[in-house]
Amino acid sequence: MNTTQHEHHSWAEPYKIKMVELLRMTTREERLAAIREAGYNTFLTRSRDVYIDLLTDSGTSAMSDRQWAGMMRGDEAYSGSENFYHLESAVREYYGYRHVVPTHQGRGAENLMSKILIREGDYVPGNMYFTTTRLHQEMAGGTFVDVIVDEAHDPQDRFPFKGNVDLDKLDELVREVGADRVPYISLEGNVNMAGGQPFSMANLRLLRGYCDKHGIPIILDATRTVENSWFIREREDGYSSTPLRAILREICDMTDGCTMSAKKDALVNIGGFFACNDGDVFLKAKNLAVVYEGLHTYGGLAGRDMEAMAQGIRESVTEEHMAARIGQVRYLGRKLEAAGVPIVEPIGSHAIFIDARRFLPHIDQEQYPAQSLAAELFIESGIRSMERGNVSAGRDPVTGRNRQPKLELVRLTIPRRVYTQAHMDVVAEAVIDLYRRREEIRGLKMVYEPEYLRFFQARFEPL
Numbered sequence: 001m002n003t004t005q006h007e008h009h010s011w012a013e014p015y016k017i018k019m020v021e022l023l024r025m026t027t028r029e030e031r032l033a034a035i036r037e038a039g040y041n042t043f044l045t046r047s048r049d050v051y052i053d054l055l056t057d058s059g060t061s062a063m064s065d066r067q068w069a070g071m072m073r074g075d076e077a078y079s080g081s082e083n084f085y086h087l088e089s090a091v092r093e094y095y096g097y098r099h100v101v102p103t104h105q106g107r108g109a110e111n112l113m114s115k116i117l118i119r120e121g122d123y124v125p126g127n128m129y130f131t132t133t134r135l136h137q138e139m140a141g142g143t144f145v146d147v148i149v150d151e152a153h154d155p156q157d158r159f160p161f162k163g164n165v166d167l168d169k170l171d172e173l174v175r176e177v178g179a180d181r182v183p184y185i186s187l188e189g190n191v192n193m194a195g196g197q198p199f200s201m202a203n204l205r206l207l208r209g210y211c212d213k214h215g216i217p218i219i220l221d222a223t224r225t226v227e228n229s230w231f232i233r234e235r236e237d238g239y240s241s242t243p244l245r246a247i248l249r250e251i252c253d254m255t256d257g258c259t260m261s262a263k264k265d266a267l268v269n270i271g272g273f274f275a276c277n278d279g280d281v282f283l284k285a286k287n288l289a290v291v292y293e294g295l296h297t298y299g300g301l302a303g304r305d306m307e308a309m310a311q312g313i314r315e316s317v318t319e320e321h322m323a324a325r326i327g328q329v330r331y332l333g334r335k336l337e338a339a340g341v342p343i344v345e346p347i348g349s350h351a352i353f354i355d356a357r358r359f360l361p362h363i364d365q366e367q368y369p370a371q372s373l374a375a376e377l378f379i380e381s382g383i384r385s386m387e388r389g390n391v392s393a394g395r396d397p398v399t400g401r402n403r404q405p406k407l408e409l410v411r412l413t414i415p416r417r418v419y420t421q422a423h424m425d426v427v428a429e430a431v432i433d434l435y436r437r438r439e440e441i442r443g444l445k446m447v448y449e450p451e452y453l454r455f456f457q458a459r460f461e462p463l
């Protein structure tokens with residue numbers, strides 16, 4: 001697949017820069033004051049205090065001139081906006097589902113889906129949890145059950161498809177509770193919490209066969225499924241010359257519907273959708289949308305947002321875009337690997353995940369090593385990252401104890417089309433400097449814990 005101009009290996013960006021956003025550099029003292037003010041939680045820091053923002057790849061992409069031009073064509077009618085029909089046709093063309101309900105972002109779609117499909121006492125298997133997805137499943141009365149392959153829980157295991165579903169684990173659940181207590185399987189593309197790790201088409205095919213036998217629908221979390229498609233092409237036999245968009249369609253065609261946070265793959269600052277093939281599920285989703293999102297032809301979005309999303313979907317499946325996306329993340333990852341910094345392997349698509357257990361072996365997991373490392377990186381350099389470990393995993397609703405996940409990670413998440421290679425060099429230097437003085441880093445104690453999704457708003461103090 002030709003994704004470079006001269007058949008060289010470079011992943012140079014397939015765009016040039018027309019407008020820039022100025023960054024503010026800060027002193028160490030300023031950053032220390034800022035993180036204290038924020039309770040050592042990078043989510044609570046102010047963006048003006050951040051130099052390079054790797055908090056998330058969600059809604060932080062740079063839109064193209066075509067997307068911005070589309071925003072000027074926003075049809076801000078309450079009902080039946082032309083932009084909705086553009087979005088619907090882009091979803092049908094690239095994702096292939098018949099019915100589409102726009103939502104304000106991914107969790108809006110998760111809310112609709114969970115309320116429609118889950119009954120009190122159901123079990124929802126998934127290839128590792130995602131924070132908002134699992135919470136909506138639990139709030140609808142379901143219990144999430146992790147059925148991802150064991151390799152996903154080991155940051156050093158280089159298995160190429162760590163997002164795969166372990167069919168034995170799934171079968172064990174189905175035998176134990178009965179297929180009628182399993183409303184669907186939640187299948188995430190490029191599993192975020194595992195380090196941005198893909199499932200394979202072969203695994204999905206087996207899963208489809210199993211689910212057909214037991215009458216269980218597959219609902220895809222399509223948030224990063226174009227990125228998953230890239231890895232299938234790169235790593236799976238038989239796909240090396242299949243276009244990305246054909247791989248994406250093949251995945252979607254084997255599933256029954258999806259929830260989508262368009263703030264990732266689809267290159268927009270806000271937006272999402274729920275999509276499905278079943279007419280009854282669609283009717284229910286349309287109806288619930290008016291309760292939680294807005295009329296089913298805008299779902300909490302302005303017309304211009306839907307236009308940007310329709311265009312973003314088209315751009316996201318281009319070969320050259322994804323080559324640069326993956327290339328940039330790898331560039332950073334390889335620099336850290338070369339310096340011996342422990343990161344999740346293989347390098348995923350949207351972020352580099354630092355393994356805080358190995359980075360800070362002297363800090364007990366109950367003292368939140370990943371949270372502490374993220375705070376320290378901010379103090380060191382003004383680079384904002386986020387914790388994906390004990391804090392994000394939350395408490396077990398039955399025992400009330402910290403879940404203590406095997407993965408205790410700091411996520412350096414790369415926004416799409418935003419930073420340059422020189423920024424990646426700065427990030428690598430900062431992390432490597434911190435690694436050299438890692439013994440000086442101490443743990444944290446949590447001093448405020450909110451009820452839901454605590455990682456967003458919890459506060460900490462140094463020990």
Ligand SMILES: Cc1ncc(COP(=O)(O)O)c(C=O)c1O
Nearest residue numbers: 105106107130132192221223261
């Ligand atoms: C895999 C995955 N699913 C769902 C969501 C939720 O989407 P949103 O933040 O748009 O509500 C996110 C992002 O936060 C995600 O990474």
